[in-house]
Amino acid sequence: MSFKDSVSVITGSGQGIGKKIAQRLASEGASVVISDIDTETARETAREIESSFGIKVASIKTDVKKRDEIQRLVDFTVEEFGKIDILVNNAGICSLTGIEDISEEEWNGVIDVNLKGVFFCSQAVVLVMKGQGQGRILNMASLAGKVGGIAVGAHYAASKAGVICLTKSFAKALAPFGVRVNAIAPGPVDTAMTQAFPPEAREELVGQCPLGRFADTEDIAEAALFLLSDAAKHITGEILDINGGTLMD
Ligand SMILES: NC(=O)c1ccc[n+]([C@@H]2O[C@H](COP(=O)([O-])OP(=O)(O)OC[C@H]3O[C@@H](n4cnc5c(N)ncnc54)[C@H](O)[C@@H]3O)[C@@H](O)[C@H]2O)c1
Known part of the structure; x- marks a missing residue:
């Protein structure tokens, strides 16, 4: 599986799954x-990767809530690297707030990062990828986006359900231009996001999982590489479950 000579942009890749x-x-x-x-x-992540693999790496501050910063990311990448083959829409925030306590501000915050961010980052690379006649977009959805909030809030689950639908809409619209668009729907993954969950919630989630553990970031990254590779060249609009069997659909 070679990605030699390809250029990838990964949002929210300072830590966790994106990293x-x-x-x-x-x-x-x-x-x-x-x-x-x-x-x-x-x-720091860019420094680590550059010294480990000796390839060209750049880092740039981007808040996916802000369209001007998204456009700066796209322009910067094209100027520095000449193209964008891969966009991974990974940036996301999670909240466990119960329905009665979700304020309008919190609702907007979660939707702006998790859903609006995915739409506008994708929109910004569409022109580049159409011009190239090829590209791949991978979105980070969630098991919660399929089954509703489990430990997580209704707003988080709704944002991820939106990501699933955006994935399919973009996949249909961009297929004629040689651009594939897929998503991964992870169950709980052992990152800073879930390390912040109360211990009882973590135990309950493990208990619901036939394989009996959280995913680790490698589990997600291996699947991501498959979907982004030519091995998946006839796969678009797919929402790939990685949840240890918690949901089998
Ligand atoms: N950890 C899980 O159990 C799990 C399960 C399903 C889906 N996901 C999704 O996977 C993705 C990565 O999650 P993670 O577990 O690695 O979380 P994480 O909290 O470890 O990492 C998230 C990263 O996104 C960045 N980020 C947050 N807001 C941002 C913004 N506005 N603009 C740009 N970057 C921003 C953070 O700084 C951080 O580096 C998220 O979309 C999350 O919803 C995670």
Whole structure:
């Protein structure tokens, strides 16, 4: 599985799942652009990847809630690397707030990052990818987007259901231009996001999982690389479950 000479942009890749996907893409020869709202983790991740794999890496601060920052990310990547083969819409935030306590501000915050961010990042690369006649977009959805909030809030689940629908809409619209669009719907993954869950919630989630554990970031990154690779060249509009059997659909 070679990604040599390809250019990947991964949002929210300063840590967690996005960082692991960036590392795996780089390990297969891809140039990567590490973008995150957290400038420091983005820089540090870029430094680590560059020294481990000796490929071209850049980091840039991007808040996916802000369209001007998204456009800056796209322009910067095209200027520095000449093209964008891969966009991974990974940036996301999670909240466990119960229905009665979700304020309008919190609702907007979650939807703006998890759903609006995915739409406008994708929209911004569409023109580039159409011009190239090829490209791949991978969105990070969630098991919660299929079954509703489990430990997580209704707003988080709704944002991820939206991501699933956006994935299919973009897949249909972009197929004629050689651009494939897929999503991964992970169950609980062991990252900072779920490490913040109360211990009882983590135990309950493990209890619901036939394989009896959280995914690790490698589990998600391996599937991501498959969907982004030519091995998946006839796959578009797919929402791939990675949940240890918690949902079998
Ligand atoms: N961890 C899980 O159990 C799990 C399960 C299903 C889906 N997901 C999804 O996977 C993705 C990655 O999650 P993770 O577990 O690695 O979480 P994480 O919290 O470890 O990492 C999220 C990253 O996104 C960045 N980010 C947050 N807001 C941003 C913004 N406005 N603009 C740009 N970057 C921003 C953070 O700085 C961080 O680096 C998210 O979309 C999440 O919803 C995670």
